[in-house]
Amino acid sequence: MQIEDTVRVGDAAASPAAPERHDFGRPAALSREHTRALAAAFDAFARLWAMQLTSKARLRSHITVDRVTLETYDEYVSTVPTTTTLILCTDDGSDDRAIIEFPVSTALQWIVRMLGGDAAHTLDTRALTPIEFALLRSLMDETLGHLRGSLGGLLSEKLAVSAVQYNAAFAQIVSAQDLVVVARFSMRLGDRTEAASIALPAAVLLERLTDTTSTPHAAPDPDVVRRHVEETPVELVLRLATRSMRPDEVLDLAVGDILSLPHGEDRPLDLAVGEHVVASAAVGANGARLACVVTSSDLPRTLAEETA
Template sequence: MSVVHEGFLGVPAGGPAGGTADGEAVRRVKNVEVFDFGRPTTLTREHSRVLELAMETFARQWGTHLSARVRVKSLIASTTVVMQTYDEYAASLPSTTAMVLCALEGNSAQAVIQFPTAAGLGLVVQMLGGDGGQRLPHRKFTQIEQALVMALMDDALENLRYSLDSLLSVPIRLAGIQYNAQFAQAAGPLDLMIVSAFKITVSGVTAPATVAIPAEILLPHLGAANPVDSAEHSRERILEQLIHVPVDVSLQLTSTTVRPSTILNLAVGDLIELPHPKDRPVDVAVDGLPLAHAALGSKGSRLAGVIVTTEENPR
Protein backbone atom coordinates (compact mmCIF):
# COMPACT_ATOMS: atom_id res chain seq x y z
CA MET A 1 0.00 0.00 0.00
CA SER A 2 1.35 3.43 -0.89
CA VAL A 3 0.47 6.90 0.30
CA VAL A 4 1.14 9.84 -2.02
CA HIS A 5 2.43 13.14 -0.68
CA GLU A 6 2.34 16.10 -3.07
CA GLY A 7 5.03 18.76 -3.07
CA PHE A 8 6.39 21.53 -5.29
CA LEU A 9 9.56 21.62 -7.31
CA GLY A 10 10.88 24.74 -9.02
CA VAL A 11 12.15 24.23 -12.59
CA PRO A 12 14.09 26.71 -14.77
CA ALA A 13 12.23 29.06 -17.08
CA GLY A 14 11.32 27.46 -20.36
CA GLY A 15 11.49 23.99 -18.80
CA PRO A 16 8.95 21.20 -19.10
CA ALA A 17 6.44 23.09 -16.97
CA GLY A 18 6.21 25.82 -19.62
CA GLY A 19 7.84 28.64 -17.64
CA THR A 20 8.36 32.10 -19.04
CA ALA A 21 11.69 33.78 -19.81
CA ASP A 22 11.52 36.18 -16.86
CA GLY A 23 10.73 33.76 -14.07
CA GLU A 24 10.66 30.20 -12.82
CA ALA A 25 7.74 27.87 -13.38
CA VAL A 26 6.59 25.58 -10.64
CA ARG A 27 5.27 22.14 -11.35
CA ARG A 28 3.66 19.73 -8.95
CA VAL A 29 5.48 16.47 -8.38
CA LYS A 30 4.38 13.40 -6.43
CA ASN A 31 6.58 11.72 -3.84
CA VAL A 32 5.40 8.20 -3.20
CA GLU A 33 6.10 6.87 0.27
CA VAL A 34 5.40 3.21 1.07
CA PHE A 35 3.23 2.74 4.16
CA ASP A 36 2.37 -0.61 5.68
CA PHE A 37 -1.01 -0.25 7.41
CA GLY A 38 -0.51 -3.63 9.06
CA ARG A 39 2.63 -2.37 10.78
CA PRO A 40 2.56 1.43 11.08
CA THR A 41 5.86 3.12 11.85
CA THR A 42 4.45 6.40 13.11
CA LEU A 43 4.25 7.38 16.76
CA THR A 44 0.96 8.73 18.08
CA ARG A 45 1.00 12.38 19.10
CA GLU A 46 0.70 11.49 22.79
CA HIS A 47 3.54 8.94 22.71
CA SER A 48 5.72 11.25 20.63
CA ARG A 49 5.32 14.05 23.18
CA VAL A 50 6.29 11.78 26.09
CA LEU A 51 9.42 10.64 24.25
CA GLU A 52 10.34 14.18 23.17
CA LEU A 53 10.21 15.38 26.79
CA ALA A 54 12.33 12.43 27.91
CA MET A 55 14.93 13.08 25.20
CA GLU A 56 15.05 16.80 25.99
CA THR A 57 15.82 15.87 29.60
CA PHE A 58 18.47 13.43 28.39
CA ALA A 59 20.06 16.12 26.20
CA ARG A 60 20.33 18.56 29.11
CA GLN A 61 21.77 15.94 31.49
CA TRP A 62 24.21 14.63 28.89
CA GLY A 63 25.40 18.15 28.04
CA THR A 64 26.02 18.97 31.70
CA HIS A 65 28.06 15.80 32.34
CA LEU A 66 29.95 16.20 29.05
CA SER A 67 30.99 19.74 30.05
CA ALA A 68 32.41 18.39 33.30
CA ARG A 69 34.31 15.63 31.47
CA VAL A 70 35.92 17.70 28.70
CA ARG A 71 36.19 20.88 30.81
CA VAL A 72 34.66 23.15 28.15
CA LYS A 73 31.08 24.31 27.68
CA SER A 74 29.09 21.66 25.85
CA LEU A 75 25.54 21.97 24.58
CA ILE A 76 23.35 19.10 23.38
CA ALA A 77 19.98 19.75 21.77
CA SER A 78 17.29 17.20 20.94
CA THR A 79 15.91 17.78 17.43
CA THR A 80 13.60 14.93 16.38
CA VAL A 81 12.10 11.69 17.68
CA VAL A 82 10.78 9.22 15.09
CA MET A 83 10.05 5.52 14.76
CA GLN A 84 11.55 3.61 11.84
CA THR A 85 12.87 0.18 11.00
CA TYR A 86 16.47 -0.65 11.84
CA ASP A 87 17.19 -1.06 8.12
CA GLU A 88 15.99 2.50 7.46
CA TYR A 89 17.97 3.82 10.40
CA ALA A 90 21.20 2.08 9.33
CA ALA A 91 20.78 3.30 5.74
CA SER A 92 20.58 6.91 6.96
CA LEU A 93 23.99 6.74 8.69
CA PRO A 94 27.36 7.58 7.09
CA SER A 95 29.47 4.71 5.76
CA THR A 96 32.03 5.27 8.53
CA THR A 97 30.72 6.33 11.93
CA ALA A 98 30.97 5.40 15.59
CA MET A 99 28.12 3.17 16.77
CA VAL A 100 28.23 2.38 20.46
CA LEU A 101 26.17 -0.77 20.95
CA CYS A 102 24.26 -1.17 24.22
CA ALA A 103 22.98 -4.57 25.33
CA LEU A 104 19.50 -4.81 26.82
CA GLU A 105 18.96 -7.61 29.30
CA GLY A 106 16.72 -10.35 27.93
CA ASN A 107 16.60 -8.88 24.40
CA SER A 108 18.57 -9.81 21.30
CA ALA A 109 18.13 -6.32 19.81
CA GLN A 110 20.55 -3.65 21.04
CA ALA A 111 20.32 0.10 21.54
CA VAL A 112 22.73 2.37 19.66
CA ILE A 113 24.42 5.69 20.45
CA GLN A 114 25.86 6.99 17.17
CA PHE A 115 28.10 9.97 16.36
CA PRO A 116 30.85 10.81 13.82
CA THR A 117 34.24 9.31 14.64
CA ALA A 118 35.81 12.76 14.13
CA ALA A 119 33.51 14.15 16.85
CA GLY A 120 34.57 11.34 19.18
CA LEU A 121 38.25 12.12 18.51
CA GLY A 122 37.54 15.80 19.21
CA LEU A 123 36.16 14.91 22.64
CA VAL A 124 39.24 12.80 23.36
CA VAL A 125 41.49 15.74 22.42
CA GLN A 126 39.51 18.02 24.76
CA MET A 127 39.78 15.48 27.61
CA LEU A 128 43.57 15.33 27.16
CA GLY A 129 43.96 19.12 27.30
CA GLY A 130 43.91 20.00 23.58
CA ASP A 131 41.83 22.78 22.08
CA GLY A 132 39.92 20.50 19.67
CA GLY A 133 40.05 23.14 16.94
CA GLN A 134 42.11 21.15 14.44
CA ARG A 135 40.54 19.13 11.66
CA LEU A 136 40.33 15.48 12.72
CA PRO A 137 40.10 12.43 10.46
CA HIS A 138 37.21 9.97 10.22
CA ARG A 139 38.89 6.77 11.38
CA LYS A 140 38.58 4.00 13.93
CA PHE A 141 39.63 4.69 17.49
CA THR A 142 42.83 3.34 18.96
CA GLN A 143 42.56 1.27 22.14
CA ILE A 144 43.33 4.30 24.35
CA GLU A 145 40.90 6.51 22.42
CA GLN A 146 38.21 3.84 22.59
CA ALA A 147 38.63 3.52 26.36
CA LEU A 148 38.17 7.28 26.80
CA VAL A 149 35.16 7.37 24.47
CA MET A 150 33.55 4.45 26.31
CA ALA A 151 33.98 6.34 29.60
CA LEU A 152 32.04 9.24 28.07
CA MET A 153 29.39 6.84 26.78
CA ASP A 154 29.03 5.28 30.23
CA ASP A 155 28.02 8.72 31.52
CA ALA A 156 25.63 9.14 28.59
CA LEU A 157 24.05 5.76 29.34
CA GLU A 158 23.52 6.72 32.97
CA ASN A 159 21.83 9.94 31.84
CA LEU A 160 19.65 7.93 29.44
CA ARG A 161 18.51 5.61 32.24
CA TYR A 162 17.61 8.60 34.42
CA SER A 163 15.73 10.46 31.66
CA LEU A 164 13.67 7.50 30.45
CA ASP A 165 12.92 6.41 34.03
CA SER A 166 10.09 3.85 33.96
CA LEU A 167 10.06 3.71 30.16
CA LEU A 168 13.34 1.77 30.21
CA SER A 169 12.41 -1.16 32.42
CA VAL A 170 15.37 -3.47 31.64
CA PRO A 171 19.06 -3.06 32.56
CA ILE A 172 21.24 -1.63 29.80
CA ARG A 173 25.04 -1.74 29.47
CA LEU A 174 27.78 -0.91 26.98
CA ALA A 175 28.63 -3.79 24.65
CA GLY A 176 31.20 -2.41 22.21
CA ILE A 177 31.78 -0.09 19.24
CA GLN A 178 31.17 -0.72 15.54
CA TYR A 179 32.28 1.58 12.72
CA ASN A 180 30.10 0.39 9.85
CA ALA A 181 26.32 0.63 10.09
CA GLN A 182 25.80 -2.20 7.60
CA PHE A 183 27.86 -4.63 9.69
CA ALA A 184 26.71 -3.58 13.16
CA GLN A 185 23.54 -5.77 13.16
CA ALA A 186 22.21 -4.22 16.36
CA ALA A 187 18.69 -5.43 15.45
CA GLY A 188 16.80 -7.23 12.72
CA PRO A 189 16.26 -5.28 9.46
CA LEU A 190 12.51 -4.91 10.09
CA ASP A 191 12.71 -4.36 13.85
CA LEU A 192 11.20 -0.99 14.83
CA MET A 193 13.47 1.50 16.57
CA ILE A 194 12.75 4.76 18.40
CA VAL A 195 15.37 7.06 16.85
CA SER A 196 16.21 10.39 18.49
CA ALA A 197 18.45 12.93 16.74
CA PHE A 198 20.69 15.40 18.57
CA LYS A 199 23.12 18.23 17.87
CA ILE A 200 26.28 18.23 20.01
CA THR A 201 28.18 21.54 20.24
CA VAL A 202 31.59 21.59 21.93
CA SER A 203 33.88 24.65 21.67
CA GLY A 204 31.74 26.03 18.86
CA VAL A 205 31.98 22.85 16.77
CA THR A 206 28.64 21.11 16.11
CA ALA A 207 28.18 17.46 15.19
CA PRO A 208 25.07 15.29 14.75
CA ALA A 209 24.31 12.27 16.90
CA THR A 210 21.51 9.74 17.23
CA VAL A 211 20.20 7.38 19.87
CA ALA A 212 18.20 4.36 18.70
CA ILE A 213 16.31 2.12 21.13
CA PRO A 214 14.22 -0.93 20.15
CA ALA A 215 10.58 0.14 20.10
CA GLU A 216 9.50 -3.07 21.82
CA ILE A 217 11.34 -1.90 24.94
CA LEU A 218 9.66 1.53 25.19
CA LEU A 219 6.21 1.27 23.61
CA PRO A 220 4.62 -1.05 26.22
CA HIS A 221 5.34 1.55 28.92
CA LEU A 222 4.17 4.66 27.07
CA GLY A 223 0.54 4.04 27.99
CA ALA A 224 1.39 4.14 31.70
CA ALA A 225 3.48 7.28 31.22
CA ASN A 226 0.61 8.99 29.39
CA PRO A 227 -2.62 7.22 30.43
CA VAL A 228 -5.72 7.41 28.26
CA ASP A 229 -9.26 7.06 29.60
CA SER A 230 -11.36 4.20 28.33
CA ALA A 231 -14.06 4.81 25.72
CA GLU A 232 -16.82 4.60 28.32
CA HIS A 233 -15.74 7.99 29.71
CA SER A 234 -15.51 9.70 26.31
CA ARG A 235 -18.87 11.54 26.61
CA GLU A 236 -17.98 13.01 30.00
CA ARG A 237 -14.54 14.10 28.80
CA ILE A 238 -15.98 15.78 25.70
CA LEU A 239 -18.56 17.66 27.78
CA GLU A 240 -15.85 18.81 30.21
CA GLN A 241 -13.94 20.32 27.30
CA LEU A 242 -16.97 21.80 25.51
CA ILE A 243 -18.17 23.83 28.49
CA HIS A 244 -14.91 25.82 28.39
CA VAL A 245 -14.94 26.52 24.63
CA PRO A 246 -15.72 30.23 23.89
CA VAL A 247 -18.63 30.86 21.49
CA ASP A 248 -20.01 34.00 19.83
CA VAL A 249 -23.39 35.09 21.17
CA SER A 250 -25.48 37.76 19.42
CA LEU A 251 -28.74 39.61 20.10
CA GLN A 252 -30.75 39.69 16.87
CA LEU A 253 -33.72 41.77 15.75
CA THR A 254 -36.22 40.38 13.28
CA SER A 255 -34.68 40.62 9.79
CA THR A 256 -36.28 42.30 6.78
CA THR A 257 -36.08 41.81 3.03
CA VAL A 258 -35.00 44.59 0.67
CA ARG A 259 -34.24 44.83 -3.02
CA PRO A 260 -30.69 45.11 -4.39
CA SER A 261 -31.50 48.62 -5.62
CA THR A 262 -32.12 49.69 -2.02
CA ILE A 263 -28.71 48.40 -0.95
CA LEU A 264 -26.91 49.99 -3.92
CA ASN A 265 -28.52 53.38 -3.27
CA LEU A 266 -27.84 53.51 0.47
CA ALA A 267 -26.44 56.83 1.69
CA VAL A 268 -25.56 58.33 5.04
CA GLY A 269 -28.75 59.16 6.93
CA ASP A 270 -30.99 56.62 5.15
CA LEU A 271 -33.26 54.47 7.32
CA ILE A 272 -34.09 50.79 6.91
CA GLU A 273 -37.31 49.82 8.66
CA LEU A 274 -37.24 46.61 10.67
CA PRO A 275 -40.45 44.67 11.40
CA HIS A 276 -39.45 44.15 15.03
CA PRO A 277 -42.01 45.48 17.56
CA LYS A 278 -40.61 47.65 20.36
CA ASP A 279 -42.13 45.47 23.07
CA ARG A 280 -40.93 42.15 21.63
CA PRO A 281 -37.75 40.53 23.07
CA VAL A 282 -34.80 40.02 20.74
CA ASP A 283 -33.39 36.60 19.81
CA VAL A 284 -30.28 35.34 21.58
CA ALA A 285 -28.43 33.34 18.92
CA VAL A 286 -25.32 31.17 18.99
CA ASP A 287 -23.74 30.58 15.58
CA GLY A 288 -26.94 31.90 14.00
CA LEU A 289 -29.22 29.52 15.92
CA PRO A 290 -31.74 31.13 18.33
CA LEU A 291 -31.51 29.58 21.80
CA ALA A 292 -33.28 32.17 23.97
CA HIS A 293 -35.06 35.53 24.06
CA ALA A 294 -33.87 38.62 25.86
CA ALA A 295 -35.15 42.08 26.71
CA LEU A 296 -32.81 44.95 25.88
CA GLY A 297 -31.20 46.61 28.87
CA SER A 298 -27.86 47.97 30.01
CA LYS A 299 -25.04 47.21 32.40
CA GLY A 300 -23.07 50.27 33.25
CA SER A 301 -22.23 52.02 30.00
CA ARG A 302 -22.78 48.89 27.88
CA LEU A 303 -25.88 47.58 26.13
CA ALA A 304 -27.01 44.24 27.54
CA GLY A 305 -29.74 41.65 27.20
CA VAL A 306 -31.77 40.18 30.05
CA ILE A 307 -32.78 36.58 29.33
CA VAL A 308 -36.57 36.19 29.60
CA THR A 309 -37.15 32.78 27.96
CA THR A 310 -35.13 29.87 26.61
CA GLU A 311 -35.97 27.32 23.96
CA GLU A 312 -34.66 23.94 22.83
CA ASN A 313 -33.16 23.79 19.36
CA PRO A 314 -33.12 20.32 17.74
CA ARG A 315 -29.93 21.19 15.88
Protein backbone atom coordinates (compact mmCIF):
# COMPACT_ATOMS: atom_id res chain seq x y z
CA MET A 1 0.00 0.00 0.00
CA GLN A 2 2.82 2.34 0.77
CA ILE A 3 4.35 1.66 -2.65
CA GLU A 4 1.09 2.50 -4.45
CA ASP A 5 0.76 5.74 -2.52
CA THR A 6 4.31 6.69 -3.40
CA VAL A 7 3.74 6.01 -7.07
CA ARG A 8 0.57 8.12 -7.11
CA VAL A 9 2.30 11.09 -5.49
CA GLY A 10 5.12 10.85 -7.98
CA ASP A 11 2.72 10.68 -10.90
CA ALA A 12 0.87 13.76 -9.69
CA ALA A 13 4.11 15.71 -9.27
CA ALA A 14 5.30 14.72 -12.74
CA SER A 15 2.04 15.60 -14.51
CA PRO A 16 2.28 18.76 -16.64
CA ALA A 17 0.59 21.94 -15.53
CA ALA A 18 -2.78 22.79 -17.00
CA PRO A 19 -2.47 24.90 -20.19
CA GLU A 20 -3.04 28.61 -19.87
CA ARG A 21 -5.00 30.63 -22.39
CA HIS A 22 -3.06 33.22 -24.34
CA ASP A 23 -4.73 36.21 -25.97
CA PHE A 24 -2.88 36.88 -29.23
CA GLY A 25 -4.79 40.13 -29.59
CA ARG A 26 -2.87 41.84 -26.78
CA PRO A 27 0.82 42.03 -25.93
CA ALA A 28 1.97 39.86 -23.04
CA ALA A 29 3.94 42.69 -21.48
CA LEU A 30 5.57 46.02 -22.15
CA SER A 31 8.59 45.94 -24.41
CA ARG A 32 11.94 46.27 -22.71
CA GLU A 33 12.51 49.69 -24.26
CA HIS A 34 9.10 50.99 -23.12
CA THR A 35 9.58 49.51 -19.65
CA ARG A 36 12.92 51.28 -19.20
CA ALA A 37 11.53 54.61 -20.41
CA LEU A 38 8.43 54.44 -18.21
CA ALA A 39 10.33 53.19 -15.15
CA ALA A 40 12.75 56.11 -15.42
CA ALA A 41 9.89 58.60 -15.81
CA PHE A 42 7.91 57.19 -12.87
CA ASP A 43 11.06 57.08 -10.74
CA ALA A 44 11.59 60.80 -11.37
CA PHE A 45 7.94 61.41 -10.50
CA ALA A 46 8.25 59.40 -7.26
CA ARG A 47 11.10 61.64 -6.06
CA LEU A 48 9.12 64.80 -6.86
CA TRP A 49 6.00 63.42 -5.17
CA ALA A 50 7.95 62.54 -2.03
CA MET A 51 9.43 66.05 -1.85
CA GLN A 52 5.98 67.57 -2.36
CA LEU A 53 4.43 65.55 0.48
CA THR A 54 7.36 66.32 2.76
CA SER A 55 6.93 70.06 2.25
CA LYS A 56 3.14 70.36 1.86
CA ALA A 57 1.93 67.72 4.33
CA ARG A 58 4.83 68.19 6.75
CA LEU A 59 5.40 64.43 6.63
CA ARG A 60 8.75 62.77 6.06
CA SER A 61 8.13 60.84 2.85
CA HIS A 62 10.03 58.38 0.67
CA ILE A 63 8.41 56.91 -2.44
CA THR A 64 9.84 54.21 -4.71
CA VAL A 65 8.57 52.49 -7.85
CA ASP A 66 7.87 48.77 -7.31
CA ARG A 67 7.02 47.84 -10.89
CA VAL A 68 5.43 49.04 -14.13
CA THR A 69 3.07 46.59 -15.84
CA LEU A 70 0.60 46.30 -18.69
CA GLU A 71 -2.75 44.77 -17.72
CA THR A 72 -6.46 45.01 -18.41
CA TYR A 73 -8.56 47.38 -16.37
CA ASP A 74 -10.33 44.39 -14.79
CA GLU A 75 -6.97 42.98 -13.68
CA TYR A 76 -6.03 46.35 -12.20
CA VAL A 77 -9.35 46.65 -10.32
CA SER A 78 -8.83 43.21 -8.78
CA THR A 79 -5.49 44.29 -7.26
CA VAL A 80 -6.56 47.50 -5.52
CA PRO A 81 -8.40 47.56 -2.18
CA THR A 82 -12.19 47.48 -2.25
CA THR A 83 -12.32 50.90 -0.61
CA THR A 84 -9.56 53.32 -1.54
CA THR A 85 -9.01 56.86 -2.79
CA LEU A 86 -9.07 57.12 -6.58
CA ILE A 87 -8.30 60.57 -7.97
CA LEU A 88 -9.78 60.74 -11.48
CA CYS A 89 -7.96 62.95 -13.97
CA THR A 90 -9.52 63.76 -17.35
CA ASP A 91 -9.12 65.99 -20.39
CA ASP A 92 -12.45 66.89 -21.99
CA GLY A 93 -10.78 67.52 -25.34
CA SER A 94 -9.01 64.16 -25.69
CA ASP A 95 -9.00 60.53 -24.61
CA ASP A 96 -6.38 61.17 -21.93
CA ARG A 97 -7.39 59.69 -18.57
CA ALA A 98 -5.52 58.84 -15.39
CA ILE A 99 -6.13 57.40 -11.93
CA ILE A 100 -3.94 58.16 -8.93
CA GLU A 101 -4.79 55.70 -6.15
CA PHE A 102 -3.81 55.55 -2.48
CA PRO A 103 -5.52 54.56 0.82
CA VAL A 104 -8.32 56.75 2.19
CA SER A 105 -6.60 56.88 5.59
CA THR A 106 -3.49 58.26 3.88
CA ALA A 107 -5.54 60.99 2.20
CA LEU A 108 -7.08 61.95 5.55
CA GLN A 109 -3.63 61.99 7.15
CA TRP A 110 -2.36 64.44 4.52
CA ILE A 111 -5.37 66.70 5.04
CA VAL A 112 -4.98 66.73 8.85
CA ARG A 113 -1.30 67.58 8.54
CA MET A 114 -1.92 70.33 5.98
CA LEU A 115 -4.28 71.90 8.53
CA GLY A 116 -1.58 71.79 11.21
CA GLY A 117 -2.86 68.74 13.08
CA ASP A 118 -1.11 65.58 14.17
CA ALA A 119 -2.32 62.39 12.51
CA ALA A 120 -0.06 59.95 14.31
CA HIS A 121 -2.88 57.46 14.92
CA THR A 122 -4.70 55.52 12.18
CA LEU A 123 -7.68 57.45 10.85
CA ASP A 124 -11.05 55.88 10.05
CA THR A 125 -11.85 55.06 6.42
CA ARG A 126 -14.67 57.32 5.27
CA ALA A 127 -15.66 59.52 2.36
CA LEU A 128 -14.10 62.98 2.20
CA THR A 129 -16.19 66.03 2.96
CA PRO A 130 -16.35 68.76 0.27
CA ILE A 131 -13.85 70.89 2.21
CA GLU A 132 -11.49 67.94 2.61
CA PHE A 133 -11.71 67.14 -1.10
CA ALA A 134 -10.97 70.77 -1.96
CA LEU A 135 -7.79 70.59 0.14
CA LEU A 136 -6.81 67.24 -1.36
CA ARG A 137 -7.57 68.50 -4.86
CA SER A 138 -5.15 71.42 -4.48
CA LEU A 139 -2.49 68.93 -3.40
CA MET A 140 -3.25 66.53 -6.27
CA ASP A 141 -3.23 69.33 -8.86
CA GLU A 142 0.44 69.82 -8.02
CA THR A 143 1.04 66.06 -7.99
CA LEU A 144 -0.51 65.76 -11.45
CA GLY A 145 1.76 68.56 -12.64
CA HIS A 146 4.76 66.55 -11.46
CA LEU A 147 3.40 63.50 -13.29
CA ARG A 148 2.94 65.43 -16.56
CA GLY A 149 6.43 66.89 -16.27
CA SER A 150 8.06 63.53 -15.53
CA LEU A 151 6.31 61.78 -18.44
CA GLY A 152 7.19 64.55 -20.84
CA GLY A 153 4.81 64.77 -23.79
CA LEU A 154 3.09 61.46 -22.98
CA LEU A 155 0.23 63.19 -21.14
CA SER A 156 -1.95 66.07 -22.25
CA GLU A 157 -1.15 69.44 -20.69
CA LYS A 158 -4.90 69.91 -20.16
CA LEU A 159 -5.25 66.77 -18.04
CA ALA A 160 -6.76 67.89 -14.73
CA VAL A 161 -8.23 66.48 -11.52
CA SER A 162 -11.96 66.02 -12.06
CA ALA A 163 -13.39 63.85 -9.26
CA VAL A 164 -12.73 61.35 -6.49
CA GLN A 165 -14.07 57.81 -6.22
CA TYR A 166 -13.69 55.16 -3.54
CA ASN A 167 -14.28 52.00 -5.60
CA ALA A 168 -12.26 51.22 -8.74
CA ALA A 169 -15.25 49.53 -10.36
CA PHE A 170 -17.04 52.91 -10.46
CA ALA A 171 -13.94 54.87 -11.53
CA GLN A 172 -13.78 53.23 -14.94
CA ILE A 173 -11.50 55.27 -17.19
CA VAL A 174 -11.59 52.58 -19.94
CA SER A 175 -13.65 49.47 -20.62
CA ALA A 176 -13.04 46.34 -18.56
CA GLN A 177 -10.83 44.58 -21.15
CA ASP A 178 -8.91 47.63 -22.35
CA LEU A 179 -5.23 47.77 -21.43
CA VAL A 180 -3.81 50.19 -18.89
CA VAL A 181 -0.22 50.93 -17.92
CA VAL A 182 -0.01 50.54 -14.15
CA ALA A 183 2.80 51.90 -11.98
CA ARG A 184 2.84 50.67 -8.39
CA PHE A 185 4.63 52.54 -5.63
CA SER A 186 5.72 51.93 -2.02
CA MET A 187 5.18 55.03 0.11
CA ARG A 188 7.04 55.32 3.40
CA LEU A 189 5.23 58.11 5.23
CA GLY A 190 6.83 58.70 8.60
CA ASP A 191 6.77 55.29 10.31
CA ARG A 192 4.11 53.81 8.03
CA THR A 193 4.44 52.13 4.64
CA GLU A 194 1.52 52.31 2.23
CA ALA A 195 0.90 51.20 -1.34
CA ALA A 196 -0.15 53.53 -4.16
CA SER A 197 -0.69 53.14 -7.89
CA ILE A 198 -1.20 55.10 -11.07
CA ALA A 199 -3.19 53.74 -14.04
CA LEU A 200 -3.03 55.27 -17.52
CA PRO A 201 -4.84 54.06 -20.68
CA ALA A 202 -2.24 52.17 -22.69
CA ALA A 203 -3.53 52.93 -26.20
CA VAL A 204 -2.69 56.64 -26.23
CA LEU A 205 0.30 56.39 -23.91
CA LEU A 206 2.14 53.64 -25.82
CA GLU A 207 1.42 55.25 -29.19
CA ARG A 208 3.06 58.48 -28.03
CA LEU A 209 5.87 56.57 -26.35
CA THR A 210 6.57 54.64 -29.58
CA ASP A 211 6.68 57.87 -31.57
CA THR A 212 9.07 59.38 -29.04
CA THR A 213 11.46 56.42 -28.82
CA SER A 214 11.43 55.70 -32.56
CA THR A 215 12.30 59.26 -33.57
CA PRO A 216 16.03 59.34 -34.36
CA HIS A 217 17.99 61.77 -32.25
CA ALA A 218 19.12 64.74 -34.26
CA ALA A 219 22.88 64.96 -34.67
CA PRO A 220 24.32 67.86 -32.69
CA ASP A 221 25.03 70.90 -34.83
CA PRO A 222 28.79 71.67 -34.50
CA ASP A 223 28.15 75.40 -34.89
CA VAL A 224 25.58 75.36 -32.07
CA VAL A 225 27.88 73.36 -29.78
CA ARG A 226 30.78 75.71 -30.56
CA ARG A 227 28.63 78.78 -29.89
CA HIS A 228 27.52 77.39 -26.51
CA VAL A 229 31.13 76.67 -25.55
CA GLU A 230 32.33 80.07 -26.69
CA GLU A 231 29.57 81.90 -24.80
CA THR A 232 30.07 80.03 -21.51
CA PRO A 233 31.55 82.42 -18.89
CA VAL A 234 34.95 81.37 -17.52
CA GLU A 235 37.03 82.80 -14.68
CA LEU A 236 40.26 84.41 -15.89
CA VAL A 237 43.05 84.70 -13.30
CA LEU A 238 46.28 86.73 -13.39
CA ARG A 239 48.78 84.99 -11.15
CA LEU A 240 52.40 84.79 -10.07
CA ALA A 241 54.42 81.61 -10.27
CA THR A 242 53.35 79.24 -7.51
CA ARG A 243 55.51 78.10 -4.60
CA SER A 244 55.24 74.81 -2.75
CA MET A 245 55.15 74.82 1.06
CA ARG A 246 54.85 72.19 3.74
CA PRO A 247 51.72 72.16 5.92
CA ASP A 248 53.72 73.04 9.05
CA GLU A 249 55.11 76.12 7.28
CA VAL A 250 51.60 77.22 6.38
CA LEU A 251 50.36 76.69 9.95
CA ASP A 252 53.27 78.78 11.33
CA LEU A 253 52.47 81.82 9.16
CA ALA A 254 51.90 85.02 11.09
CA VAL A 255 51.14 88.64 10.28
CA GLY A 256 54.27 90.33 8.95
CA ASP A 257 55.93 87.22 7.56
CA ILE A 258 57.57 87.68 4.17
CA LEU A 259 57.38 84.91 1.59
CA SER A 260 59.75 84.85 -1.33
CA LEU A 261 58.13 83.73 -4.60
CA PRO A 262 59.96 82.07 -7.51
CA HIS A 263 58.86 84.82 -9.87
CA GLY A 264 61.49 87.16 -11.35
CA GLU A 265 60.77 90.88 -11.39
CA ASP A 266 61.12 90.99 -15.18
CA ARG A 267 59.02 87.90 -15.81
CA PRO A 268 55.42 88.39 -17.08
CA LEU A 269 52.54 87.06 -15.03
CA ASP A 270 50.50 84.02 -16.10
CA LEU A 271 46.98 84.55 -17.41
CA ALA A 272 45.11 81.30 -16.65
CA VAL A 273 41.68 79.70 -16.95
CA GLY A 274 41.46 77.17 -14.12
CA GLU A 275 44.76 75.32 -14.17
CA HIS A 276 45.50 76.06 -17.84
CA VAL A 277 47.79 78.98 -18.71
CA VAL A 278 46.50 80.67 -21.85
CA ALA A 279 48.72 83.77 -22.08
CA SER A 280 51.39 85.89 -20.44
CA ALA A 281 50.67 89.44 -19.31
CA ALA A 282 52.20 92.43 -17.59
CA VAL A 283 50.56 94.53 -14.89
CA GLY A 284 49.09 97.79 -16.13
CA ALA A 285 46.31 100.24 -15.38
CA ASN A 286 43.07 101.36 -16.97
CA GLY A 287 42.07 104.63 -15.34
CA ALA A 288 41.63 104.01 -11.62
CA ARG A 289 41.53 100.21 -12.08
CA LEU A 290 44.31 97.68 -12.28
CA ALA A 291 44.62 95.98 -15.63
CA CYS A 292 46.94 93.64 -17.49
CA VAL A 293 48.55 93.87 -20.90
CA VAL A 294 48.76 90.58 -22.79
CA THR A 295 52.36 90.09 -23.96
CA SER A 296 52.13 86.62 -25.52
CA SER A 297 49.66 83.78 -26.05
CA ASP A 298 50.45 80.28 -24.85
CA LEU A 299 47.70 78.69 -26.99
CA PRO A 300 48.87 76.31 -29.75
CA ARG A 301 49.15 78.16 -33.06
CA THR A 302 46.40 76.12 -34.74
CA LEU A 303 43.98 76.71 -31.86
CA ALA A 304 44.81 80.42 -31.68
CA GLU A 305 44.13 80.81 -35.42
CA GLU A 306 40.91 78.83 -35.09
CA THR A 307 39.54 81.01 -32.26
CA ALA A 308 40.62 84.30 -33.89
